[in-house]
Amino acid sequence: MTWRDWYDALDKPGWTPEPATISLIWQLLYPIILVTFGYVFYRVARRRIPWPVAIPFAINLIANIAFTPILFGLRNLPLAAIDITIVWFTILWSMKSIWPHHRWVAYAQIPYLVWVTIASTLQFAITWNNG
Template identity: 65%
Template sequence: MNWLDWYNTLSKPDWTPEPSTISLIWQILYPIILISFGYVFIQVGKGSIPKVKAIPFVINLIANLSFTPLLFGLRNLPLATLDILIVWFSILWMAFSIWRHSRWVAFAQVPYFIWVSIATLLQISITYLNWKV
């Protein structure tokens, strides 16, 4: 069974967005993420921002990129839920960490944080609705 067929078999809350809507949201967010993260990594490389400030960005990037393989590859709902919680917490950490050095980067994380907050609630709901003891 392919990933979409598997996903469609899961119980989901009534407010679950269509996959095409989720895809569109990420198409908007990924350029924001690319530009803001790229800026931070370049500034860290130049020494304009302390290296420690890049840690939450690296953690977020790894967790963000891990979500799809965990959910749709491994089809592991609890692990995907843990992963998205890491994404959510790391966005807050990023914004607070970078605030003194680049407020625009911190503000650029707001739409990302809003969407990941919704996606986190969705993932927790799906995991709960499909929990098999």
């Protein structure tokens, strides 16, 4: 069974966005993530902000990248729910961490936080419905 057939067969809530909508949202968010995370890593590398500020950004990046292989490769719903929880918490941690240094970076994470909140709720529902 392909990943798409597997995903389509899952019991999902009625409010689940279409895959094309999810893809569009990520296409809008990834440039924001690229610019803001890149800015933080650059400022840390130039020693303009302390290196611990970059820790939540790095963890978030790893967890975000890991989500798709966990969900669609391993097809592991509980592990995907844990992973997206890490993504959500590290967004908040990132915002708190960068706030004293570059508030615009924290504000720029708001759309990412909103979407991951929705995506987390969806992932929890799918995990629950198919557990």
